[in-house]
Amino acid sequence: MKPDNQAWDQLWEKAAAQLRPNFADRVLRAARAGVDAAPSMLSQFALGAATAAICFLAVAVFQARNVHEEDKNTIADWQQIASAADDSGLLQ
């Protein structure tokens, strides 16, 4: 048994009943106001990718600075140790 035209007509009628009065006016107002239609899949994906890239960059920069600071402190510590050893004649 296949759906008859009456079922399709009912579906179309039900759909038409979902449009509230003055639909055309509201569309024109929205178009004039520059209300965006829903963002496309591509734009949403691009936004997600850009956000991920910015977060990754921030983490990388922060990590690089942290490592650099630690290296500086470590080198300073070793220099202190070397200087103390030199003073006490251990390195001669």
Add this chain to the structure above:
Amino acid sequence: MDPSSTTALVDLVRRAQSGDESAQREIILSYQHRVAGFVYAMTNRSDSVEDLAQQVFIKMIRALNSLQAPAQFESWLFRLARNTCIDHLRRQKLRRIFLPFSIEHEDVPEPRGAVDTEELDALRYAISQLRPQDRALLALVQEGRSHAEIAQTLKTSVAAVKARLHRAREQLRQHYQSDHET
């Protein structure tokens, strides 16, 4: 489409393209119910119809100047509607993946309307079992589009339309029959 109505449509579209708001309103009024029916067939959700129909017409107004051949306006409009609905269905699918516990994205079936008949329920069930591409095909046929016009809308060949339509109709019949008999 007879030549006189084609000429009138071309004239209307050209006026709308030049920014004539009354022409744009006339286009919306002429096509709003057809677009709403198409959207409902594609999404199977009456609560999405107005929002998506509005999106389609907003896109139409914004992209109207890109339409090179006003005589192909209807094919162009329903291609816009089809793409808008498919984008909507894809976003819904993604939301279900990333927000699996979000109540509003559960597959809550739409409550049966007071005036819904068994035939309408069975048709809606059958449509819901089809892929969006097949729903679009059947909806365009119900719209009264010829195979050539559907091929133009979907940017494919007439032979491909006939083959896909045959399969889609068969699947729709099977699902309609299984629901109607329960």
